[in-house]
Amino acid sequence: MEFSCKDFKVGKCEGQKIVDGEVMPLVLLPPEPNKRDLELLLSALRNNKDWFEQMIIKNSAVLLRDFDVNNAVDFNDIVETCGWEDIRYVGPAPRTQIHKRIWTANEGPLSEFIYYHHEMVLIKECPKKVILFCEIPPPEGGETPFVPSFKVTEKMLKDFPEEVKEMEEKGLKYSFTARSTQNDTSSMRGRGWEDAFGTSDPEEAERRANALGMDMEWLPNGGVKTILGPRPLTRVFEGRKGRRMWFNTLVGMYGKELSSATFADGTEIPRHVVERCGEIIEEESIQFKWQKGDVVFLDNLALLHGRRPSLPPRKVLVATCK
Numbered sequence: 001m002e003f004s005c006k007d008f009k010v011g012k013c014e015g016q017k018i019v020d021g022e023v024m025p026l027v028l029l030p031p032e033p034n035k036r037d038l039e040l041l042l043s044a045l046r047n048n049k050d051w052f053e054q055m056i057i058k059n060s061a062v063l064l065r066d067f068d069v070n071n072a073v074d075f076n077d078i079v080e081t082c083g084w085e086d087i088r089y090v091g092p093a094p095r096t097q098i099h100k101r102i103w104t105a106n107e108g109p110l111s112e113f114i115y116y117h118h119e120m121v122l123i124k125e126c127p128k129k130v131i132l133f134c135e136i137p138p139p140e141g142g143e144t145p146f147v148p149s150f151k152v153t154e155k156m157l158k159d160f161p162e163e164v165k166e167m168e169e170k171g172l173k174y175s176f177t178a179r180s181t182q183n184d185t186s187s188m189r190g191r192g193w194e195d196a197f198g199t200s201d202p203e204e205a206e207r208r209a210n211a212l213g214m215d216m217e218w219l220p221n222g223g224v225k226t227i228l229g230p231r232p233l234t235r236v237f238e239g240r241k242g243r244r245m246w247f248n249t250l251v252g253m254y255g256k257e258l259s260s261a262t263f264a265d266g267t268e269i270p271r272h273v274v275e276r277c278g279e280i281i282e283e284e285s286i287q288f289k290w291q292k293g294d295v296v297f298l299d300n301l302a303l304l305h306g307r308r309p310s311l312p313p314r315k316v317l318v319a320t321c322k
């Protein structure tokens with residue numbers, strides 16, 4: 001596959017890593033410093049559509065930098081030019097639509113770490129691409145770290161072959177509690193069920209939850225416990241070199257106040273296994289410093305991503321695609 005493309009120049013960024021011979025993220029800059037116009041970028045994306053998508057899959061992450069991308073309208077133009085279909089967000093994060101396909105990334109407090117995840121990993125149809133745009137870079141912290149998922153599987157298999165086999169065979173079961181029907185932006189998991197399922201009718205919410213492969217248990221306080229499982233530990237996707245992705249949310253949901261992760265038969269997973277997995281994820285993490293106007297494309301089938309705590313202000317917007 002042709003690596004270079006005359007409409008972009010390959011650049012570098014702080015924090016880049018070479019993983020299995022591939023640079024992550026691949027940084028694409030304007031071909032010349034005076035060619036940073038949004039219109040030129042849009043035509044470059046239009047003219048190199050297949051190449052660009054192949055780069056996202058090959059390198060798992062592509063960072064467009066130094067182009068004139070100023071706001072949600074510009075970002076939406078980029079997303080629409082790429083041409084991948086929109087997918088509606090389902091999950092616990094409080095989000096607001098800004099413009100057409102563009103949403104705030106997560107309105108939970110900036111001081112909290114949003115733990116690594118594949119976007120919508122527990123939903124039947126999850127996005128293939130997560131696209132993020134930095135309108136206001138944080139003064140300190142606030143990175144969007146990401147992790148090549150197959151590396152986590154590799155290391156876990158090495159450290160815990162038996163436990164991985166057992167998790168793989170039994171599958172995992174998760175639970176998540178939405179405390180009340182009120183959205184609570186004081187927590188990044190504060191979405192009430194009404195907003196999460198787009199209805200205030202409990203029966204309809206339950207139908208929608210079931211359609212997404214979840215069971216619901218209503219709680220006396222008006223909240224709801226959502227139960228999912230069995231779900232796989234790892235998955236292999238077409239076109240990703242046969243890599244076994246760590247396609248679960250074990251570490252993020254294990255043993256928390258409002259969530260849990262167990263074997264699908266309900267038995268506990270040993271704590272030290274989950275803790276070591278958390279260390280591995282951090283060891284394999286890649287992060288760059290956001291610059292104003294950055295647009296990053298993540299292969300959601302190949303990468304976990306998160307958000308580090310940040311000082312305000314920080315404005316990063318998101319679009320998710322099929």
Ligand SMILES: [Fe+2]
Binds near residue numbers: 117119305
């Ligand atoms: Fe996310």
